Structure formats: C-alpha cells, structure tokens
Amino acid sequence: MSDITNKRVKMDELDPNERNKTFEEVATGYSEEQAISEAKRCLNCKTKPCINGCPVSVRIPEFINCVSKGDFRKAYEIITSTNSFPAICGRVCPQENQCESRCVRGKKGEPIAIGRLERFVADWHRKNEEYKTTKIEPCKNKIAVVGSGPSGLACANELAKNGYDVTIYEALHKAGGVLSYGIPGFRLPKSVVEYEITNLINLGVKIENNVVLGKTISIDELLELGYSYIYLSTGAGLPRFMGIQGEKLLGVYSANEFLTRINLMNAQLDNYDTPIIKPKNVAVIGGGNVAMDAARCAKRLMAENVYVLYRRSKNEMPARLEEIFHAEEEGIEFKFLVNPIRILGDEDGKVKSIECVRMKLSEPDESGRKKPIEQEGSNFFIDVDCVIMAIGTLPNPVIIDSISDVKKDKRGYILVDQNQKTSNDFVYAGGDAVTGAATVILAMAAGKNAAKYIIKNDKK
Amino acid sequence: MFLIVEKKRLNEVSTKMKIKAPMIAKKAKAGQFIILRVNEYGERIPLTISDCDKDEGTVTIVYQRIGKTTMLLDELNKGDYILDFVGPLGKPTLTDGAEKVVIIGGGVGCAIAFPQAKQLYRAGKKVDIIAGFRNKDLIILEDEMKKVCDNLFIMTDDGSNGNKGFVTNCLENQIKNGYTYDLAIAIGPLAMMKAVCELTKEHNIKTIVSMNPIMIDGTGMCGCCRVTVNGETKFACVDGPDFDGHKVDFDETMKRIKMYEEVERKKIRDYNCNLMKGVSDV
Numbered sequence: 038m039s040d041i042t043n044k045r046v047k048m049d050e051l052d053p054n055e056r057n058k059t060f061e062e063v064a065t066g067y068s069e070e071q072a073i074s075e076a077k078r079c080l081n082c083k084t085k086p087c088i089n090g091c092p093v094s095v096r097i098p099e100f101i102n103c104v105s106k107g108d109f110r111k112a113y114e115i116i117t118s119t120n121s122f123p124a125i126c127g128r129v130c131p132q133e134n135q136c137e138s139r140c141v142r143g144k145k146g147e148p149i150a151i152g153r154l155e156r157f158v159a160d161w162h163r164k165n166e167e168y169k170t171t172k173i174e175p176c177k178n179k180i181a182v183v184g185s186g187p188s189g190l191a192c193a194n195e196l197a198k199n200g201y202d203v204t205i206y207e208a209l210h211k212a213g214g215v216l217s218y219g220i221p222g223f224r225l226p227k228s229v230v231e232y233e234i235t236n237l238i239n240l241g242v243k244i245e246n247n248v249v250l251g252k253t254i255s256i257d258e259l260l261e262l263g264y265s266y267i268y269l270s271t272g273a274g275l276p277r278f279m280g281i282q283g284e285k286l287l288g289v290y291s292a293n294e295f296l297t298r299i300n301l302m303n304a305q306l307d308n309y310d311t312p313i314i315k316p317k318n319v320a321v322i323g324g325g326n327v328a329m330d331a332a333r334c335a336k337r338l339m340a341e342n343v344y345v346l347y348r349r350s351k352n353e354m355p356a357r358l359e360e361i362f363h364a365e366e367e368g369i370e371f372k373f374l375v376n377p378i379r380i381l382g383d384e385d386g387k388v389k390s391i392e393c394v395r396m397k398l399s400e401p402d403e404s405g406r407k408k409p410i411e412q413e414g415s416n417f418f419i420d421v422d423c424v425i426m427a428i429g430t431l432p433n434p435v436i437i438d439s440i441s442d443v444k445k446d447k448r449g450y451i452l453v454d455q456n457q458k459t460s461n462d463f464v465y466a467g468g469d470a471v472t473g474a475a476t477v478i479l480a481m482a483a484g485k486n487a488a489k490y491i492i493k494n495d496k497k
Numbered sequence: 498m499f500l501i502v503e504k505k506r507l508n509e510v511s512t513k514m515k516i517k518a519p520m521i522a523k524k525a526k527a528g529q530f531i532i533l534r535v536n537e538y539g540e541r542i543p544l545t546i547s548d549c550d551k552d553e554g555t556v557t558i559v560y561q562r563i564g565k566t567t568m569l570l571d572e573l574n575k576g577d578y579i580l581d582f583v584g585p586l587g588k589p590t591l592t593d594g595a596e597k598v599v600i601i602g603g604g605v606g607c608a609i610a611f612p613q614a615k616q617l618y619r620a621g622k623k624v625d626i627i628a629g630f631r632n633k634d635l636i637i638l639e640d641e642m643k644k645v646c647d648n649l650f651i652m653t654d655d656g657s658n659g660n661k662g663f664v665t666n667c668l669e670n671q672i673k674n675g676y677t678y679d680l681a682i683a684i685g686p687l688a689m690m691k692a693v694c695e696l697t698k699e700h701n702i703k704t705i706v707s708m709n710p711i712m713i714d715g716t717g718m719c720g721c722c723r724v725t726v727n728g729e730t731k732f733a734c735v736d737g738p739d740f741d742g743h744k745v746d747f748d749e750t751m752k753r754i755k756m757y758e759e760v761e762r763k764k765i766r767d768y769n770c771n772l773m774k775g776v777s778d779v
Binding site for chain 1: 520521524534538539540541565566580581582583584585586713714716717718719720721723724725730732735736749752753755756757760761764
C-alpha cells in the first residue's frame with residue numbers, strides 16, 4: 038500500500054552558514070527509515086513513465102519497490118544492471134527534467150525523490166557490502182578509451198564486464214574528467230568518484246594517466262598497438278570568454294581554471310602548492326550549473342560577497358533549481374538581467390571593478406528563450422577583485438587537429454551515427470566532444486551505447 | 498612515474514635532467530613543452546623540452562631553481578622518479594622557408610633555443626646564436642651550442658666573460674655589420690623577448706617568440722595561459738607556445754605572470770624555513 042502524502046521525504050542538509058565554509062557534502066543522504074518511507078510513496082504504476090525519462094533506462098519502480106521492502110541489496114542489483122554509477126547519478130543527474138518530471142505522483146504534489154533513493158541505495162551498498170567487483174579475465178579484443186570522464190568510464194565499464202581488455206588513456210594526472218576537476222566535493226564527494234574508479238580498476242580496466250591524444254599518441258598509433266576499437270570521450274574543450282575589455286587582468290578566471298585549481302589541485306588546502314587568489318568580492322558570469330559551482334566554491338574560499346551576474350531572468354537560468362536554491366541559501370547574491378561590458382583594473386593589473394548594463398527581455402528567439410536587450414544608459418559598476426567566466430566551452434583544438442580523418446561538424450564537434458560510430462569504422466565517440474556541454478548522465482548513456490555497438494560489431 | 502636517468506648541475510642556478518619518457522621522446526619536436534608534477538601536493542608546471550633521444554627514450558629538460566616546484570624537483574636525483582610528466586604539448590616551431598636564422602637565447606632560455614638551432618643547423622640552414630647571461634658563471638650549454646651554429650656570440654650583462662652587453666646590442670651590431678637574417682627566434686625572459694622584437698621589427702625580420710605563461714592542464718581546458726596576439730586571445734598551450742613576436746602584447750603577459758608572485762614568495766620562504774629546520778634537527 039503506497040503512502041499518499043503529497044510531500045516527499047526531505048533529505049537532511051548541512052546548515053547553509055556552516056557548510057559554505059567547508060567542502061563537505063551539502064545533502065547528507067537518507068537514513069534507511071527515510072528511504073523506505075519515501076519509497077512507499079511510489080504508486081508502482083503500470084505505465085512506468087519514469088523509465089522513459091531516464092537516459093539509461095533504470096528500472097525505477099522495481100528498485101523503489103525493493104527499497105520500500107528494505108531489500109537494498111536487490112535494489113542495488115536492479116539499478117546497476119543498467120547504470121553502473123548510481124552514487125554519481127543519484128547526486129548530479131537533473132532528475133527534475135528526467136525521471137522525476139514524468140512521475141505520476143508529480144501531477145498532484147511532489148514526484149517521488151528518485152534521485153535521492155538512487156543515491157541512498159548506492160551509498161548503502163558502498164557502506165555495507167564487501168567489494169563485490171572481481172576481476173573479469175579479459176578474453177576478447179583490446180579496446181582503447183580516450184578520456185576518463187563519465188562517458189569513458191561508462192564505456193569502459195560496459196566493455197570490461199563483457200570480457201574486453203580495456204585501457205583508458207587520460208591526459209590529466211587523475212582519472213574522472215569533469216567528476217574530478219569540475220564538480221566540487223560538496224556536490225559530489227571525491228571519495229565517491231574514487232570508489233567508482235577503484236571498482237573499475239578491480240574489474241580489470243587499466244588507466245594510463247598523462248597521455249594526450251594527438252600529442253603523446255595518435256589514433257593510428259593506438260590502432261597499431263593492437264586496439265581493435267577506440268572510443269573517444271575527450272570532453273568539452275576551450276573555455277569561452279566574453280571578449281570584453283579587461284579579461285586578462287589578474288583575478289579573471291575561466292570557471293574551468295577556478296574549479297580545476299580547487300577540485301583537482303586542492304588550492305583551498307594549505308598543504309597543497311596550488312596557488313589561487315583568495316578574493317573578497319567575486320562576480321561569476323553565467324547562469325548554468327558551472328556558474329553555481331564556481332560561485333559556491335568562491336564563497337568557500339571565504340569571499341565576503343559573491344555575485345552571480347546573469348543576463349536573463351531567473352526563469353531562464355539553465356542551472357538546476359536545487360543548485361540555485363542551495364547557492365541562495367549559502368549567501369550567493371544573484372543579479373539578474375545584468376550583462377558585464379568591461380572589467381577594470383588597478384595599476385598592477387589587478388581586477389578592481391566590473392562595469393555592467395541592465396538588460397530587458399524581448400520576444401523569445403529561435404532557441405525559445407527570451408532574448409536579452411541592453412537598456413541604454415543603465416551602466417553601473419560593482420567593486421570586485423575576482424571575475425569568473427562560466428559561459429560555456431568550445432571544442433578542443435588539440436582533438437580537432439589530432440583526428441583529422443574523423444569527420445566533425447562546422448564547429449568542431451565529432452560527428453557520430455546513432456550507434457556512436459564516427460566516420461572511421463574503428464572509432465566511436467560520445468559525451469561532450471560530440472554533443473557540446475551536456476550532462477553527466479547523457480555522457481554516460483553515450484558511452485554505454487557505444488560499448489553496446491562495439492560489442493555487436495565485434496561479433497560480426 | 499618517470500625515471501630520472503641523468504642529472505647535471507650546469508651552474509649555481511640551473512640544472513639539466515634527462516627523464517625516461519619514451520612516448521614523449523618519440524614524438525617531441527623543437528618548440529614543444531612538457532608539464533610535470535613532482536609530488537602529490539605539487540603544482541603542474543610547464544617546461545620546454547631542451548632535447549630528446551628517441552633511441553634512449555629520454556627527454557631532457559633544463560630548469561632554474563626559482564620557484565618551489567623547481568626546488569622540489571632539484572631535491573630529486575638520478576634514479577628517483579617524477580610523479581607526472583606529460584607531453585609533448587603545444588605546437589612545434591615552424592621555420593618553413595627560413596634560410597638564415599638568428600637564434601637569441603636569454604639565460605635558461607638558451608636550453609630551449611638549443612633544439613631549434615640543432616634542427617635548423619642539421620637541415621643545412623645558416624644559424625647564428627646570440628646567448629645572453631647575467632655573468633660568466635651562469636653561462637650554460639656553451640659547447641653544445643657551438644656545435645649547432647655558424648657563429649656563437651655570448652654576451653654577459655656585467656661583461657665578466659669579456660663581452661659586455663645585452664643580446665640586443667649584439668644583434669644590432671650584426672645587422673649594422675651587414676648580416677642579414679630572414680628569421681629570428683627569441684627565447685628567454687619576457688623583457689628580453691620584447692626588446693628583441695622591438696629591434697627586429699625596426700629591421701623587418703620576422704621573429705618567433707616562445708611564451709611560457711602560467712598553465713595547469715596544458716591541453717586547452719583551463720584557459721589560464723591566454724595571451725593577446727594581434728589583438729586576439731590565444732591560448733599558449735594549444736595555439737602556441739610560439740607566436741609572432743611582433744604581434745604579442747608583452748606588457749600584458751609581464752603583468753599576468755606576476756599573478757601569484759606573493760604566494761610564490763611565501764611558499765619559497767616556508768620551503769627554505771623547513772630546510773633550515775631539517776638542518777638544525779640533524
């Protein structure tokens with residue numbers, strides 16, 4: 038019998054004024070009782086619309102049913118039969134646009150907290166079960182995966198489970214891609230990412246760090262090394278800047294740089310050598326999840342004022358509602374309908390303020406979003422000593438140059454067919470290198486899909 | 498982990514190291530760089546490749562002990578390992594069509610100018626090298642450079658080698674004496690490269706400079722190595738490190754490399770302090 042309350046079970050969170058000083062995870066997770074009681078809200082409806090909302094088609098009602106009965110082990114098995122990284126997805130998937138947006142319970146009241154339950158099950162497993170992964174002796178062909186972000190990890194996992202001998206090549210010194218350098222620990226603890234990567238290694242996947250495709254090794258050389266297929270999951274590339282005056286002043290960062298210094302290089306910890314400016318007043322430009330991450334990291338570096346400047350209004354923000362809400366709670370100040378036009382510096386070249394104009398929204402443009410227009414004469418200044426640009430990325434030129442025989446679109450994103458295959462029969466690709474900046478789960482889905490077709494092709 | 502197969506102190510501030518890195522040695526071309534990280538808590542720093550041996554599978558770097566990372570690196574010896582060593586990064590130097598080349602190196606920059614000279618000289622081009630150092634004790638790679646050029650001029654700021662002056666003085670003399678060059682390659686401190694570019698622009702000599710700004714990943718992901726070239730933003734790690742020197746905004750880069758000067762000074766103080774502690778403990 039399902040519980041008829043319209044409200045989902047709240048997940049405990051650290052106090053906003055405490056947590057904005059540490060990198061501890063904000064949401065502390067469900068207890069067993071909380072999980073069971075939330076799971077009982079599921080109607081286990083016949084149509085199961087939630088599954089269609091999931092890029093990797095997790096059998097959601099089935100696992101939730103197990104949770105409601107307290108059979109967390111079985112729930113974990115069900116989830117991981119289609120999604121290998123539930124501890125990650127349960128935390129960073131935009132469930133409100135995916136599975137939860139389809140939930141029947143959402144029509145009247147709040148949808149089932151599918152993401153929180155998924156996270157609960159994964160965390161329960163990590164805490165309570167022995168390392169289950171055992172090495173599968175590879176009996177099939179060698180396959181190279183380039184890039185160890187979510188897409189590469191998902192592809193490698195699927196291939197290894199099917200007996201392939203997989204090596205992941207990673208440019209950085211640490212595996213995980215955006216999970217390691219981009220998403221901060223207060224949203225996705227590093228221990229969760231490390232656990233999943235350790236599991237993958239236990240499964241038999243090899244990871245070679247410090248190898249840059251196109252520089253250290255080429256596609257042809259990989260094929261010469263005996264890899265029968267290559268999966269390219271090299272991620273998004275160059276950070277975008279606005280092209281306004283003052284972008285090279287000291288204190289102007291791309292979000293990629295700012296987040297990498299903190300998340301990958303631990304600049305916030307005294308025992309690491311990574312330098313970072315400890316700003317007092319910060320302007321973050323952009324309205325996506327990366328902007329939220331950067332703003333919340335800046336706050337945690339003890340900045341007094343952190344402003345998010347977004348040229349549209351709150352309704353148009355691409356960031357997850359939950360992230361915006363958490364940022365607001367932590368004292369981030371949002372300035373909507375504001376566009377920077379110039380960054381000003383002092384005589385040493387350090388940022389001292391940012392000049393902005395106010396915007397208003399006109400009719401929706403091709404993208405369906407209302408186009409912001411400058412209001413003449415509305416210029417104003419904000420005193421800041423740090424500016425972080427979080428306005429997206431462009432394809433990586435190293436990759437573009439290094440795979441000249443693989444077809445790309447005009448902008449430089451890799452072209453693939455429905456099976457993730459590129460114009461080269463032995464090269465598959467997926468994730469942000471194909472789609473441009475997207476979500477962790479879409480990247481994982483692409484990796485899994487590629488693995489499926491590589492296996493199918495290999496059997497021919 | 499990357500094995501140090503040879504370590505040689507060149508003078509009181511500069512050291513040469515040969516690192517076992519066969520994949521990099523196989524691919525590296527003149528002008529490219531590597532990024533290394535000494536230990537788990539360390540920074541990633543870019544260093545331009547000074548030489549490589551494909552058969553041995555080794556890459557040579559020359560560094561100056563000026564920051565904490567290079568000091569930590571200098572604690573390592575032959576037989577030790579460097580934690581991370583990645584490359585070859587950036588684009589190789591393009592010298593297409595150049596027949597008469599003057600290569601200008603400043604200080605440890607000579608170590609980077611050396612492979613350029615070697616490559617061009619072996620390809621049968623006419624190569625002059627002008628190398629500048631603060632004083633005669635800091636002169637490095639003199640014998641090596643001699644072997645890969647037609648004329649080697651070594652200048653010292655204080656004249657202690659009997660040849661007082663800046664590299665620009667020497668270059669100016671050469672030009673005055675009727676030497677013509679169709680390409681200049683300048684590698685060294687920003688102020689030196691800037692001065693060289695001002696001179697070569699006057700004389701209409703195409704000039705390549707090698708920029709070495711602050712970097713993290715070196716693969717175009719973080720964007721901190723951005724420099725202004727011809728009014729456009731370029732990323733030194735993927736668009737460079739070589740750029741047309743007449744178009745580079747040196748003043749801007751000179752400011753940018755000071756971004757973490759204070760932090761770096763404090764780190765060096767702490768590092769030296771710890772070293773002293775270590776000594777007194779013994």
